[in-house]
Amino acid sequence: MIELQEIPPEPIEPTSLPQYDGTGAPKGEGDSDGRRKIFGIPYPISNRSCQKFLWNCQKLSVLPIALYFPLHAINTLVTPAISPTSAPDDVLMMVREILPSITTKLLVGAMTLHVSAGVLLRIIKNWNNSSKKTDNHLKISARQDLSQDTIGLTGGVYGYLFGLYKNFRISPQVISGYILTPVLIYHLLIMKWVPRSLSTEVDFASIKQLLSNKNRWWKWLGGIIPLAVLIESSVYHIGSGFCRYLGIKKMRSRKNWSTAINLLTLAGFISVIRLIRADSTRLGPNQFESIFKKIGSLLQRR
Incomplete structure (x- = not known):
């Protein structure tokens, strides 16, 4: 006589079952990694690895800027505040002798990579946030x-x-980056690219002439306002970015970092004021007249 014995069921390995996505149909084996699809074709790389790659691109792109910014900040934000006469040009000539001729191209390439990676990273994050289901209930957090x-x-x-x-809603560092990008392009345009096409170089004597120009449009819209926005946005963006990349999380340390940013920004504003008040009547012809005329002719061609 055959006896029947009751035995407990053996557990089934989860990996042997198709994954369930909550829509009423199980996923196939090709979707086991949870990657999204475009027209039924899965991404070649995962979303997380793409974000990590762009984040690393941003981190690496700041290395040339991190090496260049202290020299440029001392030359443009600190030295004119102390002595706006001949000291800024002396420091500028020393910096130009120290740095290689490829510096501008290297910085432009690094900034292009930084901005491009940041924009793509922002697009991916916004896309991910919009695709997630949001909970409308009030969430109470103790911290x-x-x-x-x-x-x-x-x-x-x-x-x-x-x-x-x-x-x-949007990080101030991101906002400062949005503001900094067009102002920085304008700064490179009038300080580097157009003067190079005219076979000339811009020094602090030319900047003094621009900031004290009788033409109010050139003085304010071409000089003072863009320069003030550039100082504020660049010092905050670079300073807060360094704080983030260095992993400074304590609020007291971040406040000290913010104090240093504010002091450097204040020094930059004082430098602008002292350059405006400096005597520019004996500095020869104004180089920015030819620079702005060149920009105007380029705009008319287009």
Whole structure:
């Protein structure tokens, strides 16, 4: 006589079953990695690896800027604030002798890579956020997110002074990058690219003439306003970026870093004011007249 015995069922390995995506149909083996598809074709690389690659591109692209920025900051933000007469040009000539001739091309390439990777990374993040299902219920958290992506460097003025940190929908570092990009292109245009096409170089004597020009359009729209925006956005963007790449997370350290950024920005504004007030009547012909005429002729051709 055959006896039947009841035995416990053996567990089934999860890897032997097709994955379920919650839509009523199991995924096939080709979708086991969870990659998205375009017209039924999966991405050649995963979303996470793409973001990591772009993030590494941004980190590597700041190396030339990190080496160049201290020299340029001393020359343009600190030295004119101390002595706006001949010292800035002396430091400028020394820096030009130290740096190789390929410096400008290297910096432009690094900044192009940095901006391109940042824009693509932002597009991917926005796309991922829009595709996720958002929960409309109120979420109560006992601890506020103090990352730079959420509150910036110190959470605004109230965060810096009183510890009342403000959340930003878009990080101030990202916003400063958006502002910095067109102003930096204009800066390179009038300081490097157009003067090079005219076989000349711009020095601080020319900058003094621009900032004290009788033509208000050239003085304000061509000189003072772009220069002020460039100082504010570049110092904040580069300073907060260094803070992030160095992994500084303590709020006290970030506030100290923010203080250094504000002091350097203030020194830059003082430098601009002192250059405006400097005597430019004995500096010879104004180079920016030919530079702006060249830009005007290029715009008319297009």
